[in-house]
Amino acid sequence: xxxxxxxxxxxxxxxxxxxxxxxxxxxxxxxxxxxxxxxxxxxxxxxxxxxxxxxxxxxxxxxxxxxxxxxxxxxxxxxxxxxxxxxxxxxxxxxxxxxxxxxxxxxxxxxxxxxxxxxxxxxxxxxxxxxxxxxxxxxxxxxxxxxxxxxxxxxxxxxxxxxxxxxxxxxxxxxxxxxxxxxxxxxxxxxxxxxxxxxx
Amino acid sequence: xxxxxxxxxxxxxxxxxxxxxxxxxxxxxxxxxxxxxxxxxxxxxxxxxxxxxxxxxxxxxxxxxxxxxxxxxxxxxxxxxxxxxxxxxxxxxxxxxxxxxxxxxxxxxxxxxxxxxxxxxxxxxxxxxxxxxxxxxxxxxxxxxxxxxxxxxxxxxxxxxxxxxxxxxxxxxxxxxxxxxxxxxxxxxxxxxxxxxxxxxxxx
Numbered sequence: 001x002x003x004x005x006x007x008x009x010x011x012x013x014x015x016x017x018x019x020x021x022x023x024x025x026x027x028x029x030x031x032x033x034x035x036x037x038x039x040x041x042x043x044x045x046x047x048x049x050x051x052x053x054x055x056x057x058x059x060x061x062x063x064x065x066x067x068x069x070x071x072x073x074x075x076x077x078x079x080x081x082x083x084x085x086x087x088x089x090x091x092x093x094x095x096x097x098x099x100x101x102x103x104x105x106x107x108x109x110x111x112x113x114x115x116x117x118x119x120x121x122x123x124x125x126x127x128x129x130x131x132x133x134x135x136x137x138x139x140x141x142x143x144x145x146x147x148x149x150x151x152x153x154x155x156x157x158x159x160x161x162x163x164x165x166x167x168x169x170x171x172x173x174x175x176x177x178x179x180x181x182x183x184x185x186x187x188x189x190x191x192x193x194x195x196x197x198x199x200x
Numbered sequence: 201x202x203x204x205x206x207x208x209x210x211x212x213x214x215x216x217x218x219x220x221x222x223x224x225x226x227x228x229x230x231x232x233x234x235x236x237x238x239x240x241x242x243x244x245x246x247x248x249x250x251x252x253x254x255x256x257x258x259x260x261x262x263x264x265x266x267x268x269x270x271x272x273x274x275x276x277x278x279x280x281x282x283x284x285x286x287x288x289x290x291x292x293x294x295x296x297x298x299x300x301x302x303x304x305x306x307x308x309x310x311x312x313x314x315x316x317x318x319x320x321x322x323x324x325x326x327x328x329x330x331x332x333x334x335x336x337x338x339x340x341x342x343x344x345x346x347x348x349x350x351x352x353x354x355x356x357x358x359x360x361x362x363x364x365x366x367x368x369x370x371x372x373x374x375x376x377x378x379x380x381x382x383x384x385x386x387x388x389x390x391x392x393x394x395x396x397x398x399x400x401x402x403x404x
Contacts, residue, residue: 044351097351108277175273182277183358186284190354193291 036149052103054158058165064118065162071122079130087135099125101188107181239349243356259310261368276365282330286337300402302335307395314388
């Protein structure tokens with residue numbers, strides 16, 4: 001079988017094997033770890049905060065990127081474990097929206113924070129989103145392996161994006177990063193409006 | 201012309217067909233997240249549903265291109281951010297007077313700026329663009345279709361706005377050449393004329 005045919009067959013079989021998702025979890029058919037990986041990809045609020053923090057850490061330089069690379073997933077894991085244990089404590093859409101809106105705004109402004117400040121932002125965002133993740137994933141039958149999958153996805157996205165941005169030369173490519181940040185911040189502002197609107 | 205299909209080619213064909221087939225079941229079996237794609241697409245199509253918005257947003261890109269760096273990217277970054285702020289005001293029920301008039305005037309002012317190749321200081325240009333963005337955001341921020349994700353709708357809305365600015369910037373690249381420069385100025389004049397029509401319609 002050629003590589004192309006093999007890839008197509010694997011994609012087809014994996015999709016055919018996928019069963020309907022339950023609660024808040026995506027079932028990839030590959031097991032709990034990959035369900036966790038996919039969960040981050042299909043949860044926009046989670047993905048946006050990871051992207052925004054990775055871009056911001058990259059903008060702030062190598063030291064900040066290295067700190068954020070570990071601070072974000074570890075905090076997410078801690079929050080996830082707490083959220084899974086006490087799920088009633090984690091219905092905070094306002095705070096999770098606020099975190100990615102703020103992170104996006106910092107990217108758009110090309111703000112310069114100290115490495116510790118970037119790490120603190122990553123910890124706060126990781127704890128909040130992890131808490132919500134743990135709380136929403138646990139009733140859907142998530143296991144610690146699912147959370148491990150989510151953390152792995154967060155680590156990979158943060159590593160790739162922050163490394164890319166750190167290595168970007170001055171010029172258009174850095175402008176594109178700022179534009180992406182402004183879009184994330186704007187989407188966050190509008191979502192905050194939806195959450196805060198009278199009768200919303 | 202039916203060329204003989206080799207074993208390798210046939211296997212590739214089968215693999216490709218299976219991969220395409222694979223895309224179907226996931227969509228059919230979606231759960232409460234099914235509104236997400238619809239929300240993004242609804243948001244994406246929303247800014248292009250009104251010509252007044254489209255022209256103003258393209259004009260922002262055109263003016264940015266006329267002004268050159270750093271305005272070329274400052275204006276398109278400022279507009280979506282402040283537009284979202286306008287949307288936030290609308291969603292919170294904070295009234296902004298004369299929204300439709302403001303949108304029409306935005307097309308007139310931005311069009312005239314492009315036509316006249318006006319080059320105010322960056323701070324002034326950004327303030328003008330941000331001021332009008334409030335009206336655009338206020339008018340369009342509130343229209344989330346039922347059953348869709350607010351976040352993805354908002355994201356689609358913002359991305360579409362940004363892409364309209366990008367269209368303006370790309371058209372504005374023609375400003376480098378003498379013929380293109382005239383074309384860009386004429387486009388600005390067209391936006392201003394359309395703005396006058398929208399103003400007349402808003403007042404009448």
